[in-house]
Amino acid sequence: MTDTTEGALKARGEKLPPVEPKAEPETTRAAPPPAPPAAAAAPATKSRARKIGFLILGAVVLIGAIIYAVLVFTAPPSEETDDAYVGGNIVAVTARDGGTVLALHADNTQQVTQGAPLIDLDPATTDVQLAAAEAALGRAVRAVRSNNAQVDEAGAEIAQAQAELSRAQNDYSRRRGAAADGAVSGEEVSHAGDAVTTARASLNLARAKQAQAASTVAGTSVYNNPQVLAAIADVRQAAINSSHMRIVAPVSGVIAQRTVQLGQKVAAGTPLMAVVPLDSLWIDANFRETQLQHLRVGQPVTIHADVYGNDVTYHGKVLGLGAGSGSAFSLLPPQNASGNWIKIVQRVPVRIALDPAELKKNPLRVGLSVDVKVATSDRSGPMVAGSSPPAGAVQRSLDGGPQIEARIRQIIAENLGRGR
Numbered sequence: 001m002t003d004t005t006e007g008a009l010k011a012r013g014e015k016l017p018p019v020e021p022k023a024e025p026e027t028t029r030a031a032p033p034p035a036p037p038a039a040a041a042a043p044a045t046k047s048r049a050r051k052i053g054f055l056i057l058g059a060v061v062l063i064g065a066i067i068y069a070v071l072v073f074t075a076p077p078s079e080e081t082d083d084a085y086v087g088g089n090i091v092a093v094t095a096r097d098g099g100t101v102l103a104l105h106a107d108n109t110q111q112v113t114q115g116a117p118l119i120d121l122d123p124a125t126t127d128v129q130l131a132a133a134e135a136a137l138g139r140a141v142r143a144v145r146s147n148n149a150q151v152d153e154a155g156a157e158i159a160q161a162q163a164e165l166s167r168a169q170n171d172y173s174r175r176r177g178a179a180a181d182g183a184v185s186g187e188e189v190s191h192a193g194d195a196v197t198t199a200r201a202s203l204n205l206a207r208a209k210q211a212q213a214a215s216t217v218a219g220t221s222v223y224n225n226p227q228v229l230a231a232i233a234d235v236r237q238a239a240i241n242s243s244h245m246r247i248v249a250p251v252s253g254v255i256a257q258r259t260v261q262l263g264q265k266v267a268a269g270t271p272l273m274a275v276v277p278l279d280s281l282w283i284d285a286n287f288r289e290t291q292l293q294h295l296r297v298g299q300p301v302t303i304h305a306d307v308y309g310n311d312v313t314y315h316g317k318v319l320g321l322g323a324g325s326g327s328a329f330s331l332l333p334p335q336n337a338s339g340n341w342i343k344i345v346q347r348v349p350v351r352i353a354l355d356p357a358e359l360k361k362n363p364l365r366v367g368l369s370v371d372v373k374v375a376t377s378d379r380s381g382p383m384v385a386g387s388s389p390p391a392g393a394v395q396r397s398l399d400g401g402p403q404i405e406a407r408i409r410q411i412i413a414e415n416l417g418r419g420r
Contacts, residue, residue: 035164056332079295080373084285085346086305088366091251091275093118096244097126101260108258112249119260119272123245132236133231140231141415147216154210168195169307222416232408240405253277281364283316283352285372288324288345289321294298295321296381299374301352305362312362313356318374320385322349350374 099121106118171192222228258273260266283303287295295318303314325346327334352372354364 001076025109028142031252031319034321037350044179044349077294077376078373078375078377079291080211081285081287081289082163082369082371083287084283084303084370084372085351086281086364086368087284087351088278088281088371089251090256090366091253091277092271093247093250093273093275095247095266095270097121097124097398098123099239099245099266101262101264101266103211104258104260104262106249106258106273107183108255110255111253112255113252114249115244116249118249118255119247121266126238126242126245130235132240133238134407135246135410137205137228137231137411139280140225141222141225141412143218144222144225144226145416147213151210154206154213157206157357158203160200161206165199165203167194168192168199171195189252222412228412230285234275235408236404241409243401247272249275251275251277252279276366278363278365279356279359279361281354281366282319282370283354284368285350285352285370285374286347287350288343288347289325292321292348294376294377294379295350296376296383297321297385298381299393301375302373303352303354304371306371308362314362314370316352316357318381319351319353321383322351324348363419365380 013026100121101119103120105120106112106116112118216227253275256274256276257271260270260272266272283301297318297320299318301316301318303316304310305312305314324347327346352374
């Protein structure tokens with residue numbers, strides 16, 4: 001359309017027809033580059049690999065679930081808990097008699113054997129008491145010897161009194177005969193009769209003295225005389241008190257809780273330290289009351305201690321079940337009869353013995369946490385342990401030992417005049 005035509009149309013008031021854009025020639029459009037075949041195949045390959053990976057993962061999970069289910073349903077019955085701790089004897093070492101600490105031979109964490117010296121107390125006072133008791137024993141032996149001599153002396157007095165009585169009786173008889181003939185006076189006869197009475201009284205007195213002297217030694221010897229036995233008991237008591245001045249280890253173990261210090265004045269019964277025998281430990285496992293139905297004495301147990309993890313496995317057996325729950329033996333047991341009652345699952349301690357060989361190879365400490373698993377397939381054992389006496393070390397009585405017995409015999413022999 002020309003400019004004149006546009007002007008004529010505008011003069012007549014007519015609208016111009018819309019002008020369509022001219023189409024560009026096809027030769028001016030730029031053709032897109034063709035896509036490479038490798039780029040088009042990459043998403044399909046990744047999608048296929050992802051599907052294969054998910055399938056493999058699903059298969060692994062399914063197989064694992066099947067294996068776990070098989071293990072769970074075919075595994076032998078058991079009960080396990082992680083509320084378990086290592087228990088053991090904590091042997092308290094106390095002072096039997098008071099004294100001042102002169103020496104300390106052991107400290108915390110040290111290993112000691114039974115009978116090893118731990119503490120020395122000042123023995124000055126007990127040594128003096130022992131010497132006094134030995135002197136009293138010597139006096140008792142000499143007193144018995146004196147009593148025996150008094151018996152012999154009383155026997156001699158009896159013989160003398162009998163002789164005097166016999167002489168007085170003879171004199172009296174002669175004087176009575178002479179008095180019948182008028183050779184002696186009646187007064188002299190009376191005096192002779194009085195002499196007989198006096199001699200008879202002297203004989204009775206001598207016999208009484210002999211009985212009194214014999215009463216202290218009759219039926220006994222020097223070794224079983226009551227006075228000597230009392231003196232021997234005093235010597236033994238003094239020797240026992242003297243032996244208390246050296247405190248030794250009652251059992252073999254590791255020293256713990258030492259509170260005594262050098263130079264400290266301790267009284268009888270004062271706790272000084274403790275000895276923990278690490279070769280006789282056990283496990284206290286607190287099982288829920290819902291787990292006790294199939295627990296029996298003697299069932300095998302596997303234990304894993306937190307200190308070693310799963311690298312070390314201990315093997316033990318059930319020794320017995322506690323007589324009550326932990327709350328029943330607490331300092332303030334619950335009052336279930338009150339209105340504020342809430343049911344709580346209780347736990348009962350179960351004692352488990354450990355293998356001494358495994359315990360020696362991998363030592364444990366009292367109070368360590370462990371995980372226990374009890375195999376409950378064998379339920380033939382009792383639910384309550386028997387009445388067998390507990391195993392444990394026995395401490396020797398501090399009675400002075402054979403040395404004090406030899407010393408007692410020596411003192412008796414010396415005071416009997418027999419020498420050593």
